[in-house]
Amino acid sequence: MRSIIYFAIDLFVYSWKGSVKYYAWLAFLSFFIMGWAWGNYEQITKGMIVTGLSDQVSWGLYISNFVFLVGVAAAAVTVVFPGYVYKHKPSRDLAVIGEMMAIAAVIMCLLFVVNHMGRPDRAWHMIPSWVPVPVFNGVFNWPNSMLTFDVVVLNGYLALNAVCAFYYLYMKYVGKEINKFFYIPLIYLACVWALSIHTVTAFLLNTMPARAMWHHSILPIKFISTAFAAGPSLIIIALFVLKKYAGLKVTKEAINLLSLIVTWCLGIALFLILSEVVTELYHATEHSYSLSYLMFGKHGLNALVPLFLSAMFLMIVSFCLLLIPSIRKNYKVLPVICVMVFVGIWIDKGMGFVLPGLTPSPIGEFAEYTPSIVEIVNSLGNWAIGIMIFTMLAKVSVGIMNGEIRYSSGELKEIPSVPETKPKADKRGLPWEKSGWGSKSE
Amino acid sequence: MKTDEKKENKENLEKEENSCCAPDNGRRDFLKTAGVTTAAALTGAGALLSGSDEAEAKFHWAEWFQKNYRLMTDEEKEAAVTRLEKRYSEEYDKNVTVDRTEAKDGVLFGYALNIQKCIGCRRCVKACVTENNQSRENTQIEWIRVIRMEKGEFSQEFMDQGSPQISGKHGIQSGGHRHKQAGVVLEGQHYYEPEKVPEKDAFYFPMQCMQCENPPCVKVCPVRTTYRDPDGIVVIDYNWCIGCRMCIGACPYWARRFNWGEPNLPKEEMNPKTHYMGNRPRMKGVVEKCTFCVQRTRKGRYTACVEVCPVGARKFGNLLDPNSEVRKILDKKRVFRLKAELETYPKFFYFMD
Numbered sequence: 001m002r003s004i005i006y007f008a009i010d011l012f013v014y015s016w017k018g019s020v021k022y023y024a025w026l027a028f029l030s031f032f033i034m035g036w037a038w039g040n041y042e043q044i045t046k047g048m049i050v051t052g053l054s055d056q057v058s059w060g061l062y063i064s065n066f067v068f069l070v071g072v073a074a075a076a077v078t079v080v081f082p083g084y085v086y087k088h089k090p091s092r093d094l095a096v097i098g099e100m101m102a103i104a105a106v107i108m109c110l111l112f113v114v115n116h117m118g119r120p121d122r123a124w125h126m127i128p129s130w131v132p133v134p135v136f137n138g139v140f141n142w143p144n145s146m147l148t149f150d151v152v153v154l155n156g157y158l159a160l161n162a163v164c165a166f167y168y169l170y171m172k173y174v175g176k177e178i179n180k181f182f183y184i185p186l187i188y189l190a191c192v193w194a195l196s197i198h199t200v201t202a203f204l205l206n207t208m209p210a211r212a213m214w215h216h217s218i219l220p221i222k223f224i225s226t227a228f229a230a231g232p233s234l235i236i237i238a239l240f241v242l243k244k245y246a247g248l249k250v251t252k253e254a255i256n257l258l259s260l261i262v263t264w265c266l267g268i269a270l271f272l273i274l275s276e277v278v279t280e281l282y283h284a285t286e287h288s289y290s291l292s293y294l295m296f297g298k299h300g301l302n303a304l305v306p307l308f309l310s311a312m313f314l315m316i317v318s319f320c321l322l323l324i325p326s327i328r329k330n331y332k333v334l335p336v337i338c339v340m341v342f343v344g345i346w347i348d349k350g351m352g353f354v355l356p357g358l359t360p361s362p363i364g365e366f367a368e369y370t371p372s373i374v375e376i377v378n379s380l381g382n383w384a385i386g387i388m389i390f391t392m393l394a395k396v397s398v399g400i401m402n403g404e405i406r407y408s409s410g411e412l413k414e415i416p417s418v419p420e421t422k423p424k425a426d427k428r429g430l431p432w433e434k435s436g437w438g439s440k441s442e
Numbered sequence: 443m444k445t446d447e448k449k450e451n452k453e454n455l456e457k458e459e460n461s462c463c464a465p466d467n468g469r470r471d472f473l474k475t476a477g478v479t480t481a482a483a484l485t486g487a488g489a490l491l492s493g494s495d496e497a498e499a500k501f502h503w504a505e506w507f508q509k510n511y512r513l514m515t516d517e518e519k520e521a522a523v524t525r526l527e528k529r530y531s532e533e534y535d536k537n538v539t540v541d542r543t544e545a546k547d548g549v550l551f552g553y554a555l556n557i558q559k560c561i562g563c564r565r566c567v568k569a570c571v572t573e574n575n576q577s578r579e580n581t582q583i584e585w586i587r588v589i590r591m592e593k594g595e596f597s598q599e600f601m602d603q604g605s606p607q608i609s610g611k612h613g614i615q616s617g618g619h620r621h622k623q624a625g626v627v628l629e630g631q632h633y634y635e636p637e638k639v640p641e642k643d644a645f646y647f648p649m650q651c652m653q654c655e656n657p658p659c660v661k662v663c664p665v666r667t668t669y670r671d672p673d674g675i676v677v678i679d680y681n682w683c684i685g686c687r688m689c690i691g692a693c694p695y696w697a698r699r700f701n702w703g704e705p706n707l708p709k710e711e712m713n714p715k716t717h718y719m720g721n722r723p724r725m726k727g728v729v730e731k732c733t734f735c736v737q738r739t740r741k742g743r744y745t746a747c748v749e750v751c752p753v754g755a756r757k758f759g760n761l762l763d764p765n766s767e768v769r770k771i772l773d774k775k776r777v778f779r780l781k782a783e784l785e786t787y788p789k790f791f792y793f794m795d
Contacts, residue, residue: 047726048685049581049703058690058700118685118700118727125510125665125684139510139666139682147664147688209784210658210694362696363589363649365632 003174003407010173010405015392021245025391029384036381039374040115048118050374056367057358061375062116064350065382066109068230070201071223071349073105073157075231077194078261079254084187090254095187096401097242098235099165100393102194106158108386115378126151146204153197160190165393169400174407198223205357213290213357222272223349228265230345232258233338238394240335246398252329259334262341263322269345270319273312286364293366294356303368304359307352314344501525510666511679511718522681523718530716530723534707538714540722543740545673551734552674552761552768553745554777554791555648559755562639562646564588566747566756570650573735573746574721575713577705585699585732586747589647590634650747651676651697651732652780652788659689659698668729674761674789675734677719683728690729694784698731734758761789 042050053060076098083092114120126148127138142148164186171178202220209215236258242248277295280288294304318340321327328334360366371379399405508514508522523540530538567586570576576583640646657676660668667682668689690698704726716722717737724730735745739758748756759766768791771777775793 047701047703049726051702053702055690055696055699058687116686118687118729119683121506122682122684125667125682135507137509137513139513141664141666144661145664145688146662147686151664205691208658208662208692210692358691362694363587363632365696 004170006407007170007173010407011169011396014399014405015396018395022395026388029388029391032377032380032384033388035377036384039377039381042374043115043378044120050372052370052372052375054367054369056361056365057355057369059116059354059358060369061351061371061379062112064354065379066112066116067201067205067223067354068346068350069105069109069112069386070154070198071227071345072231072234073102073109073154074194074198074224074227075235076102076161077191078228078232078258079235080187080194081191082257084184085191088253088257090251091257093401094239094248094250094254096165096168096397097238097248097394099161099168099190100397101231101235101238101390102161103158103165103393104386104390106154106161107389108382109154110158111382111385112379115382146200146207149200150197150204153193153200157190157193157197160186160193164190165397169397172400173405195224198227210362211290211357212287216276218272218276222269222276225265225268225272226345226349229262229269230342230349232262232265233341233345236262236338237335237342238390240331242394242398246395247402248394248398249402255331255334256329259322259328259338262338263319263328266315266319266322266341270315273348289360289364290356293359294352298360298366301366301368303370304352304356307347311344311348311352314340315348318344501529505529505681508681510682512666512669519718526718526722530714534709534712534714534723536709536712536714538712538716538722541715541717541737541740542719543717545671545675545740547672548760548762549673550761550789551653551739552759552772552789552791553653553734554757554768554771554775554793556755556757556795557645557647557792558794559753560588560646560648561753561755562588562590562634562641562644563752565750565752566648569746569750570732572711573713573738574733575707575716575723576699576730577701577707577724578711579706581702583699583701583705583730585697585730586648586650587632587696589632589649590641591645591647593643593645647792649695649697649780650790651734652695652786652790653732653734655787655789656785658692658694658784658786662688662692664688671719673740675719675736675739676731677733677736678729678731679719680722680724680728680730685727685729687729694781694786695788698729700729701726 051060076095079091079098080095082088083095114123117123124133124136125138126140127133127136128140128142129137131138140148164183167183167186168178199220202223205211205214206216206219236255239248239250239255239258243250277291280291281295284292289298292298293301294308296302297305318337321333321337322341327337355369359368396405505522505525509518511519511522514522519542523542526540527538530540564586567584567588570586571578571584574585576585634641634644653670653674653676655674657670660670660676663669664686665682665684667684668676668678670676685700687700690700701724705724707723712723713721715737717733717740720733720736735743735747738745744758745756748758757767757771759768761768761772763769771793772791775795777791777793779788779791
C-alpha cells in the first residue's frame with residue numbers, strides 16, 4: 001500500500017519536473033487550453049448555435065476528430081500485439097508508450113463527444129440506474145443503440161489500458177517481476193478490445209440507411225486499416241521525439257516493424273478506397289451523390305474537393321515512398337512521411353468522411369458547412385489537452401523504464417531532476433544517424 | 443405578487459416531496475433518503491451558484507434531476523407537469539397548461555395526404571409553427587417542409603440530348619437528364635417564393651415526421667428519450683434529450699430539428715395549451731419534431747395542419763376504426779409511402795384520387 005502511494009507521488013512530482021524546454025512545451029499547450037476554456041464557455045452559454053452546424057449538416061468537426069481519434073486509440077495494438085503475441089522484444093519494450101497514447105486518445109475522444117453534445121449537463125442520463133450512484137437514475141438504450149455500445153467499449157478500453165500500463169510501470173518501479181497470469185490475459189483482452197472500439201465506431205455510422213455513403217459493410221475494415229496506418233505513424237513520431245528529448249531507448253527493429261505496418265495498412269486502405277469509388281461511381285445512383293460531391297463537387301458546390309484531393313495526394317505519395325525500403329529505413333525522411341500519412345488520414349477519415357456522408361441531406365439538399373471559430377478553438381484545445389496528457393504520461397513512463405524513478409523502501413527519496421539524456425551526436429546532426437540506436441541485443 | 447407565487451412554489455415543492463415516492467419497502471425508503479439528502483446538498487450548491495433564492499433554485503434543480511418520463515410514477519409525472527406549468531406561466535406571462543393525456547387503447551393514428559390536391563400554399567407550415575410553439579427566428583424551426591417538384595425531369599427538350607454530344611460511330615452512351623443540373627432537393631426544392639400558388643409546371647410534396655412503425659430514430663437514441671407511444675406517435679421527452687443528434691442522422695425523412703440556440707418564442711404568440719410530449723416550449727440543445735399535434739389529437743381534435751388546409755388535401759384519423767376517413771382512403775385510393783424500401787413503414791401515407 002505504502003509503495004502504491006509513493007508510486008503515485010513520485011509519478012506526479014516527476015511529471016511536473018523538467019527542463020526549460022519541457023515547461024515551454026507545456027506553456028505552449030496551455031495557450032490552446034485557454035482558448036478552449038473560452039470556446040466552451042461560449043458554447044455552453046449560447047448553445048450549439050455558435051458552431052457552423054445546421055439541421056442539414058448536424059455533425060461536423062467534433063465528430064470528425066472523434067472518429068479519427070478512436071482509430072489512434074485502437075492503434076496501440078500495433079505495438080502491443082507484436083510485442084506480446086509474436087514475442088517481438090523491441091516492440092514489447094515500447095508497448096507501454098502505445099498504451100499511454102491510447103489513454104490520451106480516448107480522453108480526447110470523450111472531450112470531443114462532450115463538445116458535440118447539445119446538453120452536456122445531461123450526460124448523467126447515460127449512467128444506467130444499476131450503477132450505484134444515488135439520484136442519477138439514467139437509462140441506457142442497451143442493446144439497441146450503437147452509441148451505448150460505443151460508450152461501453154471506449155470507457156472499458158480506457159480502463160484496460162490504464163490498468164495494463166500502470167501495472168507494468170508499477171512493477172518496474174518496485175523492481176518486481178510481472179505476474180503473467182494477471183497481465184498477459186489483460187493484454188490479450190486489450191488487443192481484441194482495441195479492434196472493438198473502432199468496429200463499434202464504424203457500426204455507429206454505417207447502420208444508418210438514411211446516409212447512403214456510410215451504409216455499406218466496407219466501413220469497419222476501412223476504419224481499422226486507416227487507423228493502423230495513422231496510429232503507428234503517430235507512435236513513430238512520438239518515439240522519435242521521446243528519444244531525442246526524454247532519452248527513451250528505441251531500437252531500429254521497433255521502428256522498422258511499425259513503419260512496415262504503416263505501409264501495408266495504408267496500402268489496404270487505398271485499395272478499399274478504390275473499391276468504394278469504383279462500386280459507387282461505375283453506375284452512379286442517387287446513393288452515390290455523397291461520394292461524387294466529395295470527389296468532384298456538385299451543382300458548383302465543391303468545398304470538399306480540396307480535402308479529397310489533398311488526402312489522396314498525401315496517402316498515395318507516402319505509400320509509394322514507404323514501399324521503397326531504403327526510404328522507409330531512412331530516419332531522416334521517415335518522420336516526414338509519417339506526418340504525411342497522419343494528416344492525409346485525418347482529412348480522409350475526418351472531415352472528408354463525415355461531411356459528405358451528411359451531404360446531401362436525406363431529402364437531397366446540398367448544404368455546405370464551415371467550422372466556426374468556436375469549433376476550431378475547442379478542437380485545438382481538445383488536442384492540446386490530449387497531447388499534454390500524453391507528454392506527461394510518456395515522460396513518467398520513460399523515467400521508470402530508464403530507472404530514474406525507483407521505489408526505495410523507506411523515506412521519500414530524492415527525485416532527480418530531469419537528466420541531460422541527449423546523446424552527444426545530437427549536436428552534430430540527427431541523433432539516430434550516428435549513435436544512440438540500440439540494436440536488437442540491447 | 444411575485445413573492446406569493448414563490449410561496450406557492452415552495453408549498454408545491456413540499457407537497458411533491460411528500461408525495462413523490464410511496465414507501466413501498468425499506469430499500470426504496472433508503473434510496474429516497476439518500477436521494478433527498480444529495481438533492482438537498484446540490485440544491486444548496488445550486489442556490490449559491492445562481493445566487494437566487496432557495497425556493498427558485500430548488501425548483502430549477504428538481505427539473506434537472508427529474509427522471510426519464512416513462513419511468514416516472516404517476517405522482518412524479520404530475521409533479522413534473524405542475525413544475526413546468528409554473529415555470530412556463532412565469533416565463534410567458536399567461537396561464538400555461540401542460541397536458542399529459544396518455545395514448546388511448548384501440549387508437550392508432552394515421553395520416554393521408556392527397557398530393558393531387560396540394561397547391562403548395564404552406565398554410566400548414568404556418569399553422570404548425572403557431573400551434574406547436576416552434577422557435578420563430580435564429581434559428582427558425584419548421585416541422586413541415588413543402589417540396590416544390592419541377593416537372594422538368596420529364597420535359598421533352600432534354601430527353602434526346604446526351605453525353606458525349608457527338609455520338610460518332612458508337613452512339614450516345616448516356617443521354618437526357620443524366621447531365622442536367624438538379625434542383626436544391628434532388629429535382630425539387632423547398633425554398634420557393636412564388637407570387638401565387640399553384641405554379642404552372644410544378645407540383646408540391648409536403649413532408650413531415652412519418653411516425654414510422656419501425657422508426658430508425660428510436661433505435662439509435664442512447665437514452666430512450668424518444669419512443670413510440672401505443673397510439674403510434676413517436677414522441678420526445680425534451681427534458682431527457684442529451685442532444686447527441688443520432689436521431690437526426692438516422693432519420694431518412696429529415697423530419698427532426700435541433701434547437702441550436704435558445705428558442706425565440708415571443709410571449710404574445712405562445713400557445714398556452716400544451717402537452718408534455720408535444721408543443722410545450724423547448725429548451726436549447728434538444729431535438730424536436732412533428733407529434734401529430736398530440737395535444738389536440740389525444741383530445742379528439744384534428745391536427746392544426748389538417749384544420750387549416752384550404753383544399754382538403756390532408757386527412758387524419760384512427761387507422762383501427764373501419765369508418766375513419768384515413769381507413770377508407772387506404773382501402774380505396776392509390777396509396778404509397780415515401781422511401782418504402784427502407785422498411786420504416788410510415789403511418790403518413792400519400793395518395794391520389
